Amino acid sequence: MRTSATAEKPGISRRNVLLAGAAAGGLSACGMRAGREFLSTDTHPRGYPTVAAVEEMGRLLEQRTDGRLGIKIYAGGQLGSEQDTLEITVFGGLDLNRVNLAPLNSIEPLTTLPALPFLFRSNEHMRRALDSDIGEEILASLEPHGLIGLCFYDSGDRNFYNTRRPIRTPADMRGLKIRVPNSDLYVSMIRALGADATPMSIAEVYQALVQGVIDGAENNWPSYESGRHFEAARYYSLTRHVIAPEVLVMSKSRWDKLDEADRALVRAAAKESVPYMRGLWDQRVADARTRLLASGIEVNEIEDTAAFAEAMRPVWDRYIMTDQARRIVDAIVAAGEAEG
Template identity: 60%
Template sequence: MMRGALSLGAVASLPACKPVLSGHLTSADAHPADYPTVRAVEFMGRYLTERTDGRIGIKVFAGGQLGNETDTLEITSFGGIDFNRVNFAPLNSIEPMTLPFSLPFVFDSVDHMRRAVDSDVGDEVLAALEPHGLIGLAIYDSGARNFYNGRRPIRTPSDMKGLKIRVPASDLYIAMVNALGANAVPIPFGEIYQSLAQRVIDGAENNWPTFVGERHYEVASYLSLTGHLLTPEAFVMSKISWDKLSQADQELVREAAKASVIEMRRLWDLRVADAQATIARSRVRVNEVDQAPFAALMRPVWDQFVTTPQQKSVVERILAMREA
C-alpha cells in the first residue's frame, strides 16, 4: 500500500472526514499530465468551478503521484481521494459486473464500445460499484489494443505461435494470449521498451497512443491491427465524498462527468490520429487482420471468466448492440 507515501504527500493535507465537501477536490490518475483522461477531468473541474462560482474544483494528481491504480482505488473507497480514473482491470477483482467490458473481442469497433457504455448497460455496471464504496460517474475510452512485435507480421493466430508477448499481471490477459498460441509474459509496463530492445520479449500489445508515446515503435517493427481489446476506463468518486454533497451538487457532478466524456473522446480521437500519422512516417509495417479466427479462440476464455447470469446478461446485451 501507499499509505506511508501518501502521509507525506498532497493527500496529507486532506482531513480524514471533511465536514463540508468544497474547494479543490482530489483526483488520481496513473496516466501522464497531457493524457486525454487527465485533461478531461481537468475540464470537469473547470466545469464545476464555473457553475459553482469557484466553490468546487478538482485538483488532478497525474502520473501516478498518489500511487498505482490498485492502491489509489482502495484509498478512494476509504475517502482519502475524492475522484479516481482507473482501468477496468483492477475493478474486475472487486466487482464481477465490470468484467464483461474487459473480454477480448466483445466489442467489434470503437463505435460499438461507445454505444454499449453509453447505454443502460454502462449505467448498470457503474451502479454495481456503489457497494464497494465507489460511485461510478463516467466511462472513458482506452482505445483499440493491437499486437506489435519485432519478429513478423501477425495475420492469423498461427503467426503468434511461440512469440513471447508481454501482458499486464492479469489472469484474463494471460489466458487470452496463451489461448492465441503465444506465450504470455507478465512484466511491469515500464520495462516493455527495454525488454523489446533486448529481445527478452518478442512483442506486446497496447493502443496507438501508447505504442507511439512510449516509443515502442522504435523496437517493434510490426504492428498488427487485431483490435482484440477495447477495454474502457472508469471514472469514479468516493462514496464517502459523494455523501457529503448536496443533492444539487451531486446532480451537477454527474452532469460535469457526462460532459467530460465528450471532451475526453474528442481529445482521444485527436491523439489516435496523431499516433497513426507518426507510424505512417516510420519504418513500422502495419497490417490489417481478419478478427474472426482470433475471436473464435476466445470462447474458452469467456467461459472461464463469465460465470454468473448477471455477467452473461451484460455480454448478451453488448453483443446485441453490434451493427449487422
C-alpha cells in the first residue's frame, strides 16, 4: 500500500484506496499463489479482442516460463468500472488492467493526445504512430503515477449515431443530446459541434436512447452493434472523428517486485499480443458492419470531414498545453502526412 501522500493524486479517491486494500488482501492472496499468476481485469466480456489478447499474453508467459508465470482474467466488469479497477491497480490490488484512455486522462495529460479529434488519418496511421517511439513516450508517462504502460490495443474509429437524422455537416449536430464517456476531452469535442454532451456509462446508453434521455452517442461499429444501440438509433454517420487506442497497464508495485528477466518476458508477451488482438479486432469490425448493414440501418459517409475538424480545432488548443505535448502531436501529424 502506498502512503497517504500518494492517495492525494488527482483521480484517486479515498474510497478506492480502501477497495485497493481489500483487493490486495483478498484477490492477490488467493490468486497470486507465490507470484505465479498476474491478476488482470477488463470491462469487456469473454471473447472480446482485448480479453483474448491478454489471454494470449498469458499463454505466452506460461509457455516461456514452464507455467511459472501466467494471467488470471476477470472479464466482463466483474471487479467494477474502469475507474474503480484502475485505482485499485495503481495501489497494487490488481496486476494488469485493460482500460480506455478516458480514465487515464485525469492521471496523466499526455494520454489525452491520442484521443484528439481528427489526429489520425486512419487506423493504419494510428497503429504506425503508436507502435513507434511516440507511443512508447506516452506509455512511459504513466510510470510516475504507479502504472507501467505495456502496449496499446485498437478501439477502432468512432462515429456518431442518433435517433433523429443523418449527420452530414457540423450544423446537423446542433441541439442533439449526445452520450460521451466520462471525459472532459469528449465533452469539449461535442460542445464544439454545438451539441449537448451527456457523460454516461456505456451500460446505460441503450435504455437512454429508448427513453429519449439522449438522442445519440458515438462509438465504433462493434460497440454500436453489441450494445444493441442500432435498434433505437438507426442513423450511423461515418465521421471517424476519433481513432483512439485502449491501453494495457501493469501495477508498478507489482512490476517493481519482478526481476529484470521477468520484466522483459512481460513486455515481450504484451507486445506480441498486439498483432493477435488486431487480427481479431479487424474481423470483429467487419462482421459487425456486415450484420448492421443487413439490419437496415442508414449509414452515410461525410463528404467534408474538414468542416468537422475545423469546428473541433479549439479542442486541440485546450489540450496541447506543453512543449512535450506539441512535439508529440507534431510527430503524429508528420507521420500521417508522410503516409500521404
